[in-house]
Amino acid sequence: MSRRPARVQLDEAAPLLEVSGLRTGFRRADGDDFVAVNGVSFTLRPGRSLAIVGESGSGKSVTVRSLLRLLPKTGRILDGEARFAGVDLVGSPDKAMRTIRGREIGMVFQNAMEALNPTIPVGRQLAEALTWHGLCSRSEARERAIATLADVGIPGPERRARMYPFQLSGGMRQRAMIAMAIIAEPRLVIADEPTTALDVTVQAQVLDLLAEIKARGTGMVMVTHDLGVARRFCDDVLVMNQGQVVETGPIADVLDSPREPYTRMLLDATLDVGDVARADARPVVLAAPAKRAPLEGSARVADRGTGDEVPASPAGAPIVVAEHLKKSFTSRGGTTHAVRDVSLSIERGRTLGLVGESGSGKSTVARLVMGLHEPDSGRVLLDGHDVHGDVSDVQRRRMQMVFQNPYGSLLPHYTAGANITEPLRLQGIGTPAERIERASELLQLVGLSRDDARRYPQQFSGGQQQRIAIARALAPEPDVLVCDEPTSALDVSIQAQILDLLSEIQDRLGVAYLLISHNLAVVETMSDEVAVMKDGAIVERGDRRTIFASPQHPYTHQLLGAILPVRGVGATSAATA
Known part of the structure; x- marks a missing residue:
């Protein structure tokens, strides 16, 4: 018997999406509901786009997941209505919802690795989205899958289509997720942070593609913390805070003349490239943590000579030196030369920003520096010691990493506190009581509460998960922190706090920081030096001011030219473009 679902009957005269008084809650252990979405209402017409913005935990993602009934077991819609072209999204049976999802409404999830099946090549996953709904034959579906991967900017789409999700970079996985959402040409696309993992050039390409789809009458709801993306692409905006709508209206009106203090706070916290005064001032908005003695057994204790001796680099000398690194990967899709003869150095107390398109080799360089990948040739030195050879355990703990995907790097069956204390326990740092106290201090340091130590990663928003990941990386008090997109999952206000904290x-x-980011405003704010990567090689490197004010390489010009400003001249919305 065919699994092919029957198409639901849509009302062409009705609004594409109509939401009224939506309330969604999560059942707590005491039996009461925590209300995450409280009275959200809006209407969307075909060919229009709505941005939903707000801080992490404001209810943005819960709102759009409620529309598709993709809530966890503890979540439920408490009240309100949501209709898609006249079809009741709240009360329709599950069978009808399975028909609507994918075919009529495409969804771009925030975490592509979570949404994609790790055991199936991405091309086959895209093809199945067509064949399951009976939209075309298997051979046609394969061709459309490859074409759609090309549309979202994935290079070598035929080869990438044969790869599994874990074989793609974070940005490529996100593009594959976008391809999955649009391949069936749905009437409505709901995108939860669709450009979070994308560099500025691919982001511009994807937004242009989405604009073409919107021009054909497709409606768009975009959850984003990137106000530049919202201004460039969306017609209207809905600002949320603590589950409620605090301001709504045309995007240009709200961003240029916000009425509510909360909206103004979001705009004030937003970074734009060229904001040199802020980049140089680097104000600290969080209270400075109290100075404390390092935990017994930490690398900083070892620095004082108790335990294994760790030589310290002299002032002004590089603490990390990478020399002529090369790294290739071979898979069913062929051989990828990820890093081609890369050399760099980082001095103690300074930051090197590494920028470039997704797939340019940035994250591979980070893993080579950390010793997580073995180079095909070249070496990485930590205070003169080869990371892949003669570095002891005490020395190795001096380097920690903040990964791009916070949920994938946290242990889901451990609480937030246990995730932070685990590296301390494994490395024999401190007593159990000291570790618990250290976790509580770090949670407060990154803007969470001591009580959050008892919650599990899946109970936090994406931005809150990243804060936990940063706290864990800081736990052993490292001398070198490798940050791979540390703020990509953070809203603008928390991003500003984290940058000031770092x-x-x-x-x-x-x-010393090695900062990898596709957000050039973050790189400008944080970095002392900037290195630009393309196709596995560094094409330009220099002082931050020089790179941003007088770039020499055409590719650097291309990156800077693709930036979407939030404020100032030239920032126009899609409604007026």
């Missing part, structure tokens, strides 16, 4: 930690402790 700057304060660097000023106080002299930590």
Whole structure:
């Protein structure tokens, strides 16, 4: 018997999406509901786009997941209505919802690795989205899958289509997720942070593609913390805070003349490239943590000579040196030369920003520096010691990493507190009581509460998960922190706090940062030097001011030209473009 679902009957005269008084809650252990979405209402017409913005935990993602009934077991819609072309999304049976999802409404999830099946090549996953709904034959579906991967900017789409999700970079996985959402040409696309993992050039390409789809009458709801993306692409905006709508209206009106203090706060926290005054001032908005003695057994204790001796680099000398790194990967899709003869150095207390398109080799360089990948040739030195050879365990713990995907790097069956204390326990740092206290201090340091130590990663928003990941990386008090997209999952207000926090930690402790980011405003704010990567090689490197004010390489010009400003001249919405 065919699994092919019957298409639901849509009302062409009705609004594409109509939401009224939507309330969604999560059942707590005491039996009461925590209300995450409280009275959200809006209407969307075909060919229009709505941005939903707000801080992490404001209810944005819960709102759009409620529309498709994709809530966890503890979540439920408490009240309100949601209709898609006249079809009741709240009360329709599950069978009808399975028909609507994918065919009529496409969804771009925030975490592509979670949404894609890790055991099936991405091309086959896209093809199945067509064949399951009976939209075309298997051979046609394969051709459309490859064409759609090309549309979202994936290079070598035929080869990438044969790869599994884990074989793609974070940005490529996100593009594959976008391809999955649009391949069936749905009437409505709901996108939860669709450009979070994308560099500025691919982001522009994807937004242009979505604009073409919108021009054909497709409606768009975009959850985003990137106000530049919202201004460039969306017609209207809905600002949420603590589950409620605090302001709504045309995108240009709200961003240029916000009425509510909360909206103004979001705009004030947003970074734009060229904001040199802020980049140089680096204000600290979080209270500075109290100075404390390092935990017994930490690398900083070892620095004082108790335990294994760790030689310290002299002032002004590089603490990390990478020399002529090369790395290739071979898979069923062929051989990928990820890193081609890369050399770099980072001084104690300074930050090297590494930028480039998704797939340019940035994350591979980070893993080579950390010793997580073995180079085909070349070496990485930590205070003169080869990371892949003669570095002891005490020395190795001096380097920690903040990964791009916070949920994938946290242990889901451990609480937030246990995730932070686990590296301390494994490395024999501190007593159990000291570790617990250290976790509580770090949670407060990154803007969470001591009580959050008892919650599990899946109970936090994406931005909150990233804060936990940063706290865990800071737990062993490292000398070098490798940050792979540390703020990509954070809303603008928390991003500003985290950047100020990282700057304060660097000023106080002299930590060296290797900062990988596709957000050029973040790189400008944080970095002392900038290296630009393309196709596995560094094509330009220099002082931050020089790179941003007078770039020499055409590719650097291309990156800077693709930036979407939030404020100032030239920032126009899609409604007026």
